Amino acid sequence: MSKTEAPAIEGWFTMDRERPHLLGTRCKSCQNVFFPKETSYCRNPACNGTDFDEIELSRTGRLWSFTNNCYAPPEPFVADDPFEPYAIAAVELEAEKMVVMGQVTAGVSVEELEAGMEMELVLETLFEDDDNEFLVWKWRPTAAAA
Helix, strand or coil, X not given: CCCEEEECCCCCECCCCCCCCEEEEEECCCCCEECXXXXXXXXXXXXXXXXXXEEEXXXXXXXXXXXXXXCCCCCCCCCCCCCCCEEEEEEEECCCCCEEEEEECCCCCHHHCXXXXXXXXXXXXXXXCCCEEEEEEEEEEHHXXX
């Protein structure tokens, strides 16, 4: 029996395995873009906007910073036993020029990362239960895709 793919965090990204996108919002008043999505008020202190359009954000960007995570984070992360450290990336999105954090894909260590390298958004399994495979966005060096 195959498992159903489901987002680990509902509404934060598209479920397109080939070309996933993070989902953000653009303020209709000032045009500022936000991730995660904003639904109540514009985070721009100079704007009083309360109306937003949902948009797909850039799926590529440049590695701004990175580190190695050596402890198990809280839910929705489900840690293996024993916990395996992994790399975390802060990526500046190509068009929006905002920095979005995320885990780096499995098999890519901090030793392989370099500030300024091009990264792309991918979906990977975060955890599974009996019926579902829960997916989350991660970052992968574009050279790793070739």
